[in-house]
Amino acid sequence: xxxxxxxxxxxxxxxxxxxxxxxxxxxxxxxxxxxxxxxxxxxxxxxxxxxxxxxxxxxxxxxxxxxxxxxxxxxxxxxxxxxxxxxxxxxxxxxxxxxxxxxxxxxxxxxxxxxxxxxxxxxxxxxxxxxxxxxxxxxxxxxxxxxxxxxxxxxxxxxxxxxxxxxxxxxxxxxxxxxxxxxxxxxxxxxxxxxxxxxxxxxxxxxxxxxxxxxxxxxxxxxxxxxxxxxxxxxxxxxxxxxxxxxxxxxxxxxxxxxxxxxxxxxxxxxxxxxxxxxxxxxxxx
Ligand SMILES: [Zn+2]
Numbered sequence: 001x002x003x004x005x006x007x008x009x010x011x012x013x014x015x016x017x018x019x020x021x022x023x024x025x026x027x028x029x030x031x032x033x034x035x036x037x038x039x040x041x042x043x044x045x046x047x048x049x050x051x052x053x054x055x056x057x058x059x060x061x062x063x064x065x066x067x068x069x070x071x072x073x074x075x076x077x078x079x080x081x082x083x084x085x086x087x088x089x090x091x092x093x094x095x096x097x098x099x100x101x102x103x104x105x106x107x108x109x110x111x112x113x114x115x116x117x118x119x120x121x122x123x124x125x126x127x128x129x130x131x132x133x134x135x136x137x138x139x140x141x142x143x144x145x146x147x148x149x150x151x152x153x154x155x156x157x158x159x160x161x162x163x164x165x166x167x168x169x170x171x172x173x174x175x176x177x178x179x180x181x182x183x184x185x186x187x188x189x190x191x192x193x194x195x196x197x198x199x200x201x202x203x204x205x206x207x208x209x210x211x212x213x214x215x216x217x218x219x220x221x222x223x224x225x226x227x228x229x230x231x232x233x234x235x236x237x238x239x240x241x242x243x244x245x246x247x248x249x250x251x252x253x254x255x256x257x258x259x260x261x262x263x264x265x266x267x268x269x270x271x272x273x274x275x276x277x278x279x280x281x282x283x284x285x286x
Contacts, residue, residue, distance in 0.1 A: 009224070013064040016224070018177055021154050024218050025061060027054055029121045031187060031221040032080040034058050035172065035179045039151025042069045045094075046172050046179050047220075048084030051122025052132035055084025059092055071149065073158065074099040074138055075181025075220060076166045077106035078194075079114040083125055085136035098147070099138035100160055102168035111135040142170055163196035164203040165220075171207075178214035180207065184230055186222025189264045190237070192271035197241050198279065204234040236263045244273045248280065 009016045015023035015036065023036040027049060035046035043066045049055045062070065070092045074082045082103070088094045115126050124130035146159035156174045163169075165182040172179040182191060183203060207217070211227040218224055240262050247258035255273055262269040
């Protein structure tokens with residue numbers, strides 16, 4: 001899956017070290033990636049895990065690398081990326097949590113429903129019982145313009161390229177490395193449940209267009225990849241949309257017949273078709 005041109009990175013305290021100040025690690029349960037960028041004055045943690053158990057493991061791993069004050073960024077409003085926020089606030093003294101502005105609204109709307117997805121991994125979080133299980137919302141919100149955050153000798157850039165995997169996917173760039181959240185997915189199929197497929201394809205195109213800025217891409221799940229991988233995902237999505245729409249537009253056909261010929265698993269294919277049908281019935285996507 002990953003390109004053979006990717007370098008072999010050293011592993012430090014369980015983190016894959018991408019350069020002298022940037023790290024990533026994957027959760028054992030979902031392969032969800034958390035990033036760590038360390039400046040001379042503060043450090044940034046990108047995505048906090050699916051509840052207090054994962055967040056504690058992540059926080060301990062962060063403290064094995066740095067004692068600096070921590071700022072948090074959430075790539076989007078899905079449980080496996082945001083449910084550890086409360087632990088980070090309560091135990092690491094985090095003040096600022098950055099995310100796209102729609103994340104707060106999405107968490108207010110779907111946060112309770114999303115608790116069921118952590119079943120078997122974060123039992124306290126599922127039941128909202130115990131410490132650090134409250135939903136903790138981002139308080140620093142990205143609007144349309146990119147935001148640079150100076151960590152001391154290292155600057156990270158938060159930016160938004162449009163709706164994609166969700167309506168609020170925030171990208172985080174630092175020194176040739178792009179944390180793409182679930183816009184890019186390695187080792188498993190992309191997830192379309194809350195997606196905007198046409199917009200997602202456009203966003204992948206925009207990422208490819210800045211390939212010289214970011215030769216290394218960290219997916220929301222799985223191993224680091226390069227831009228060839230993103231190009232492959234772009235073409236796959238284009239094919240997936242074409243096949244799905246052809247099936248939808250054959251008025252008498254059962255569109256579910258398209259599922260076996262789509263380049264994704266049955267569940268993801270079903271969600272892709274559902275989202276395309278939904279967007280076709282809307283004058284404008286919300
Ligand atoms: Zn997601």
